[in-house]
Amino acid sequence: MVQSLWHGQACCLSIAKEKALSTRVIIVRHGESTFNVQERVQGQSDASSLTERGHWMAAQVGLALRGIPIRKIYTSPLKRAKETAEGIHAQLQNPELRPPHSLDLLKEIALPAWEDLPFAEVKARFPEDYRRWQEAPETLMMKITTESGQTKEFFPLLDLYDRAGMVLEALLAAHENETIVIVGHSGMNRALICTGLGLGVKGYLRLQQANGGISVLNFSNGLRQPAQLEALNLTSHLNDPFPQPRFKEQTLRIFLVRHGETDWNREGRFQGQMDVPLNENGRAQAATVAEFLKEVTFHHALSSPLLRPKETALAILQYHPDVTLELEPALVEIRHGDWEGKFEPEVEAAYPGELERWRTTPALVQMPNGENLEQVRDRVVKAWEEWLKRWKTNTPTPHNVLVVAHDATNKVLLCHIVGLGIENFWLFKQGNGSVTVIDYPLTGGLPRLQAVNITTHLGGVLDRTVAGAL
Numbered sequence: 001m002v003q004s005l006w007h008g009q010a011c012c013l014s015i016a017k018e019k020a021l022s023t024r025v026i027i028v029r030h031g032e033s034t035f036n037v038q039e040r041v042q043g044q045s046d047a048s049s050l051t052e053r054g055h056w057m058a059a060q061v062g063l064a065l066r067g068i069p070i071r072k073i074y075t076s077p078l079k080r081a082k083e084t085a086e087g088i089h090a091q092l093q094n095p096e097l098r099p100p101h102s103l104d105l106l107k108e109i110a111l112p113a114w115e116d117l118p119f120a121e122v123k124a125r126f127p128e129d130y131r132r133w134q135e136a137p138e139t140l141m142m143k144i145t146t147e148s149g150q151t152k153e154f155f156p157l158l159d160l161y162d163r164a165g166m167v168l169e170a171l172l173a174a175h176e177n178e179t180i181v182i183v184g185h186s187g188m189n190r191a192l193i194c195t196g197l198g199l200g201v202k203g204y205l206r207l208q209q210a211n212g213g214i215s216v217l218n219f220s221n222g223l224r225q226p227a228q229l230e231a232l233n234l235t236s237h238l239n240d241p242f243p244q245p246r247f248k249e250q251t252l253r254i255f256l257v258r259h260g261e262t263d264w265n266r267e268g269r270f271q272g273q274m275d276v277p278l279n280e281n282g283r284a285q286a287a288t289v290a291e292f293l294k295e296v297t298f299h300h301a302l303s304s305p306l307l308r309p310k311e312t313a314l315a316i317l318q319y320h321p322d323v324t325l326e327l328e329p330a331l332v333e334i335r336h337g338d339w340e341g342k343f344e345p346e347v348e349a350a351y352p353g354e355l356e357r358w359r360t361t362p363a364l365v366q367m368p369n370g371e372n373l374e375q376v377r378d379r380v381v382k383a384w385e386e387w388l389k390r391w392k393t394n395t396p397t398p399h400n401v402l403v404v405a406h407d408a409t410n411k412v413l414l415c416h417i418v419g420l421g422i423e424n425f426w427l428f429k430q431g432n433g434s435v436t437v438i439d440y441p442l443t444g445g446l447p448r449l450q451a452v453n454i455t456t457h458l459g460g461v462l463d464r465t466v467a468g469a470l
Contacts, residue, residue, distance in 0.1 A: 023172050024179040025196070025227075026065065026461075027189050027215040030076075030084040031057030036211060039119050042080070042185070043111035050083045057212035057238055058084040062091025064214065064237035064461050070097060071178040074171065076106035076185060084212075085183040100183065105167050108185035109160040113142045135445075138201040157191075157201060164191035165223070172222045185209075193217065196227040197427050199418060206418045208439075208450045210235050210243040214461055230429045230463055232452035237461075241292060242437045243450045245398065252391055252440040253450075255293060256413065257316070257404045259308040260285035261432040265466050269343055272336030272370065277307045285433035285458060285465075286315035292435065292457040293402070294319045300391060301402040304331035304409070312433070313404040323402075330383035333406035337370025363423040373422040377412045384413060392442060399442075410436065417447050431455045431465035 031054030035042045042048050050058070061084070070092065075085035085100035113129075114122045123130050132140045137157045144154040171180060182192065186209040194203035196217045209215070214237070216230040235243050245251040260282030264271045278286060289312065298320045303313040305327040313325050339347050348355050351368065358365045366372045391401055405413075407430050414428045415421065417438060430436070430453055437450040455463045 022177045023175050023219045023222075024230075025168075025171070025192075025217045025219065026068070026070070026179065026181045027192055027217065028061055028084065028088065028181060028183045029186055029189050029209045029211055029213050030081040030183060031055065031061075031087070032211045033080040035080075035116075041111055041114040041117050041119060041122055043109060043115040044078065044107050045115040046078050047116055049079045050087075054080070054211065055083065055087055058087025059091050060237045061212055061214060062088040064234075064456075065181065066092055068462065069179055070094065070181055071175055072098065073100040073181045073183065074103050074106065074167075075100040075183040076108065076188065077102040077104060078107055078185070081106070081108075081183050081185060085181075088181065088183065103167065105163045106182065106184050106188055107163075109156050109187035109191075110154075111142070111156055112144055112154075134205075137204055157204065160187055160191045161195060161201060164188065164195045168192060168195055169223055172219055189215065193229070193232070196223075197229060198226040198424070199420065202419055205446050206448055208233050208243055208246075208448055210238075210240075212238050213243065216462065226424065226427055228429055229427055229452055231454065231461065232449060234451065234454060234456055234461060236454065236456035241295075241457075242435070242454065245439050245450070246448075250398075250442045252388075252399045252401070252442055254401045254403055254438045254440070255296065255298075256410055256436040256438060257289060257309075257312060257402065258407055258410055258430045258432060258434050259304075259312040259404060260289070261466055262308050265432060267343070269341065270336045270339045270347065271308075272334060272340040272367075273306065273332055274340050275307050278311045282308065282432065283311070283315070286312040288457050289433050289435065290316040290319060296400055296402075298323045298400050298402050301325045301404075302328050302331070302387060303404040304333070304406060305329055306332055306406075309404040309406060313402065316402060316404070328383055328387070330379045331403075331405045331409050334367070334373070334376045334408040335370040336367050338368040339370065359426070361423070362425045363421070373408075373412065373425060376408060377416065377422050380409050380412050381416050384416070388440065392440070414449070414452070418449065429453050429463055431458070431463040433458055433465060434463065 032051050033048040033054055034051055035048035073085055073089055075081050089100055142154050143151055145151055189209045190204055190207045210233055213233040213235050215232045217227040218230050219227045233243055260278045262276045262282055263279045264276050293316055301317055301323050303309045303325055317323055317325055363373050410430045411425050411428045415424050435454040436452045439448045439450050
């Protein structure tokens with residue numbers, strides 16, 4: 001099936017290039033569709049099209065992406081995605097950008113036994129298969145009839161990931177040092193993101209894709225190494241600061257914030273556990289984050305005790321006077337030891353080659369007179385799990401928690417939440433003043449990343465905060 005879908009695409013998506021790539025891939029889920037409203041299974045059925053709100057979403061995505069130098073737009077040929085891509089293209093106002101190019105490989109996951117049916121009917125008629133889909137989707141199997149009339153077993157999720165891999169391999173080879181947009185579906189987009197990050201099928205249930213949501217992946221070497229997740233599932237352009245939880249009354253929602261900018265961030269000086277306060281821009285960022293989170297009803301607030309996250313947290317809590325800020329020493333930044341206070345050239349001069357190891361194999365680096373990532377993970381994850389137990393016990397529902405910490409501690413936590421090892425530390429971008437949203441189902445099950453590294457409140461879809469040392 002995958003080969004037949006791929007046939008005819010390779011001519012326009014040459015995969016023969018064998019060189020380092022630097023490509024930004026912006027992934028968009030289609031706008032609201034008629035089947036979304038009717039709560040029907042869509043899959044590869046093309047009976048669904050955009051609603052009036054769905055067309056509005058497409059236009060808002062285009063406005064949000066305007067000004068970004070986009071080389072090409074690729075789309076699933078299914079109506080709901082194609083209409084979204086056309087709506088985006090119309091708003092970009094780029095006369096050099098050709099109309100969206102359809103790729104059959106970008107079609108949504110194929111669920112032939114369920115398509116067009118209401119979800120309630122699927123649950124009633126196929127209870128065991130539906131349970132598999134919710135708990136271990138890679139094991140879901142359906143019987144399909146081939147062109148020759150034979151019946152064979154078909155695994156929808158595995159087929160989806162096969163196609164996602166083919167798409168990324170081809171497009172990354174065709175668009176070195178360029179920015180492209182892919183307009184797809186909830187399932188396909190999650191498979192693309194999981195493939196790009198090296199999460200595999202285990203990441204499928206841990207990521208969310210809202211209608212009209214925008215995600216950004218940065219690839220520096222094709223699929224030969226994982227991408228960087230610059231942003232996941234941004235919805236601010238849709239007048240939703242962050243995606244809505246799937247089951248609002250049964251969710252513990254955590255807003256994970258990185259502190260605002262410091263002078264040392266701006267200068268590229270290693271901070272670690274040095275107690276550097278926010279600079280003027282950092283205080284402005286904290287005030288902007290506070291406004292962004294103003295309407296959230298927080299029940300608890302937690303922060304690293306260092307000045308920069310504490311100042312950020314207190315700025316946010318000015319709108320939540322009934323919430324007490326609790327301090328957790330385990331959330332402090334990685335201890336850089338002898339690197340602290342130094343600029344990168346100074347570190348390189350004193351410890352030749354160690355900066356490159358830190359950038360490429362961070363889990364193997366022992367900071368001189370400081371910590372390694374395993375030590376950071378052990379203290380951070382232990383504290384995190386203990387706080388989760390407290391927050392999940394005897395709490396109102398829905399339940400919202402504010403956590404303010406640092407670049408390294410946030411990244412270690414995100415690796416833990418999606419089930420990755422610390423060697424994947426650099427997968428996640430955490431800009432100064434960014435917001436990441438994590439949902440924990442109170443009824444059990446895997447946590448879900450609803451949104452990662454939201455910086456739209458600080459200036460647009462792309463993260464424009466400084467990229468200084470930790």
